[in-house]
Amino acid sequence: MTRYALITGASSGIGLALAEALARRGRSLILVARQRDQLESIAIELTQRFGVEVLFRACDVGEPLRLSGFLLELEEGERQIDLLVNCAGIGTSGPFLAQDWMTEQDLIEVNVLALTRLCHALGNSMALQGGGQILNVASVAAFQPGPWMSTYYASKAYVLHFSEGLREELKSCGIKVSVLCPGPTRTAFFGTAQMDTAKLDRLALMSPEEVALHTVRALAKNKAIIIPGRRNRWLAFSPRLSPRWLTRKIAGAINKAYCPR
Numbered sequence: 001m002t003r004y005a006l007i008t009g010a011s012s013g014i015g016l017a018l019a020e021a022l023a024r025r026g027r028s029l030i031l032v033a034r035q036r037d038q039l040e041s042i043a044i045e046l047t048q049r050f051g052v053e054v055l056f057r058a059c060d061v062g063e064p065l066r067l068s069g070f071l072l073e074l075e076e077g078e079r080q081i082d083l084l085v086n087c088a089g090i091g092t093s094g095p096f097l098a099q100d101w102m103t104e105q106d107l108i109e110v111n112v113l114a115l116t117r118l119c120h121a122l123g124n125s126m127a128l129q130g131g132g133q134i135l136n137v138a139s140v141a142a143f144q145p146g147p148w149m150s151t152y153y154a155s156k157a158y159v160l161h162f163s164e165g166l167r168e169e170l171k172s173c174g175i176k177v178s179v180l181c182p183g184p185t186r187t188a189f190f191g192t193a194q195m196d197t198a199k200l201d202r203l204a205l206m207s208p209e210e211v212a213l214h215t216v217r218a219l220a221k222n223k224a225i226i227i228p229g230r231r232n233r234w235l236a237f238s239p240r241l242s243p244r245w246l247t248r249k250i251a252g253a254i255n256k257a258y259c260p261r
């Protein structure tokens with residue numbers, strides 16, 4: 001029976017690069033995101049290049065009813081999924097009180113609720129199958145509070161802590177859980193979060209392909225927390241060295257420089 005890796009957020013950026021890296025290693029895939037046409041052309045391309053089966057499903061995972069429908073389809077389709085990659089995510093930036101509430105709610109629905117629900121549904125299927133692997137995508141933002149991107153940083157702190165907790169809990173079911181914490185990466189993320197992309201372009205951002213290569217190697221070794229790149233490991237570690245008030249001030253000053261006023 002074919003086993004699939006299901007990847008959310010596979011239509012662009014890090015999710016797409018992970019899809020390609022896994023297809024290159026012979027994995028059959030189920031790609032999920034909202035942009036159907038994009039998913040279709042990626043599925044065709046990956047199948048042609050790597051000879052693997054690539055299915056796709058357009059779904060807004062931030063819409064609980066749509067996600068329920070998709071999960072029901074998966075259950076009825078009886079496809080074995082032995083790797084879940086929760087990569088779909090969005091960011092917002094700027095003063096919290098000035099944000100449109102629906103955008104903040106969408107962020108929590110996608111980054112927190114959908115990710116948790118997919119872990120619950122597919123974690124149960126994996127437990128029945130006797131095992132599997134889950135990779136949740138957090139960020140180096142998960143290691144500290146982030147004024148002017150407070151909701152985003154807090155959502156990633158949730159993903160980090162939730163994933164570490166699950167890792168211990170699910171060991172006995174044969175399910176390995178890892179969490180990926182990339183640093184700034186060249187993707188559409190910053191544009192979606194309405195950050196100053198011209199300023200960000202001047203930074204040496206990692207490519208999504210570099211992040212994906214590091215990640216698939218670390219996944220094979222069942223690493224708990226995957227942080228690609230030395231600079232990003234420093235970004236994740238450095239908040240431990242400064243008092244909390246200073247960490248908040250530094251993160252706030254950096255975010256403010258790249259956020260809309």
Ligand SMILES: NC(=O)c1ccc[n+]([C@@H]2O[C@H](COP(=O)([O-])OP(=O)(O)OC[C@H]3O[C@@H](n4cnc5c(N)ncnc54)[C@H](OP(=O)(O)O)[C@@H]3O)[C@@H](O)[C@H]2O)c1
Nearest residue numbers: 009011012013014033034035061088089139184185187189
């Ligand atoms: N780029 C960075 O610097 C960076 C750093 C640390 C962590 N991350 C994290 O990495 C993950 C991937 O982001 P990225 O940088 O690759 O940005 P991206 O290129 O904007 O990718 C985001 C992906 O999420 C999907 N998505 C967004 N909302 C969705 C929804 N409601 N339902 C289903 N899919 C949805 C998008 O597809 P559709 O638009 O087709 O739905 C897209 O495939 C995110 O969790 C992000 O927080 C990024």
